[in-house]
Amino acid sequence: MGDRVSVTTTKSALIEQGHWLTVRDCKRVLVVVHTVTFAQRLREVFDLLEADLRVQLVFTTAPHAFGAGVTQFLQDLGIATVPWDEALRAEFDLALVAGSRGVHELRAPVVRISHGAGHNKLLTDVSRLAPGERRSPGMLSPQHLLHEGRVLHAAIIYSHTRALEELAVSCPEALPVAHVVGDPCVDRITAGAPRRADYRRALGIEPGQKLVVVSSTWGRASTFERLDSLLPQLLGQLPGEGHRVAIMLHPNVFAGHGAWQVRGWLAACRGRGIAVVPPEADWQPLLIAADWIIGDHGSLTAYGTLTEATILLTAGPRREVSDRSPAALLSAVAPVLLPGHPLAEQLEYAARLRGPGQYDQVAQTLSSAPGEFHRRMRSVLYRLLDLGEPAFPPLVAAPPLPPALTRWEARAGEGAAR
Known part of the structure; x- marks a missing residue:
């Protein structure tokens, strides 16, 4: 029973920034994880912030049809999560997401991360398409990027400039917040090839x-x-x-x-x-x-x-x-x-x-920026957090031995x- 109370208290502390915290006055970044696939891609992003004592990362798991396994994946990394409903009630300096469900409810500037190789699959839910409207991949579609006609995100992250060309046709409203930073998997596979x-x-x-x-x-x-x-x-x-x-x-x-x-x-x-x-x-x-x-x-x-x-x-x-x-x-x-x-x-x-x-x-x-993902991605994050970047380059490590x-x-x- 004591252990359960301890975990709950830790969660409340992260949300409420109570006086019992040791490191205070941090910028608070919420990491919203819908699926294991999204978690794997988001890890490339939140790892860029983990060592900075000026930043407190808070994690939550959002409801999703494919959400099974997410909690265990995060626990294996030593990550505790706060309940989704608590995360929605709290304010954060930034939120990192790789999906769209529930994002419009967040009380934070949102950074949306692409989670695959390019944009392969066309939009599957066509119920909201107007007659004659073309199907776009999800991360390039108004259905995923707009809410009630307004852009949901403070930044949308793409791997290649080709995405901007397609975005100009499918959802031009999102162009001002679109950033091309490259692909972390491209960079890690390249680093691991030798x-x-x-x-x-x-x-x-x-x-x-x-x-x-x-x-x-x-x-x-x-x-x-x-x-x-x-x-x-x-x-x-x-x-x-x-x-x-x-x-x-x-x-x-x-x-x-x-x-x-x-x-x-x-x-x-x-x-x-x-x-x-x-x-x-x-x-x-x-x-x-x-x-x-x-x-x-x-x-x-x-x-x-x-x-x-x-x-x-x-x-x-x-x-x-x-x-x-x-x-x-x-x-x-x-x-x-x-x-x-x-x-x-x-x-x-x-x-x-x-x-x-x-x-x-x-x-x-x-990727139109091979070898550049971690550097460019970190610059976007720190600019949105209004913080100076650490005085050392981010590490692009080869994948560990399997x-x-x-x-x-x-x-x-x-x-x-x-």
């Missing part, structure tokens, strides 16, 4: 073995939706000694269906040497280490163009993807996997087919409940 051999050793890839990473976004026409045709190929057609396989699913797949159910659907992987990477894991080292990436129109496949891997696509939903997005560009240059042909032969053929610079055009659409794939390979005899 460590490819280290990542492969850490994952347990033996000399001569090849790593096949299967990547899936969530929703219709994703790799996971078509796994019933792909999984038998992975299980039965790849030589056991020559290949290692890792499946990386979008966190929304786990949040939407439940981790128990997803593990149950992938029960055939048990004891067959296929690793199912948990949603909270750092996926970047696996992309860097991969020899092949089998993916869909999701962000991870697009980020794969920055690596040495050969990319094969599963059939995608062309009408659901923006024709200017990295996913659309990749679909024009990457071969498509067909279930009627031996998988190993398709992998080898795609590797032979790949030419130098094949993915360069796609990779260049991911655990061995065997840690994520379910062993024979394990039940789905595990």
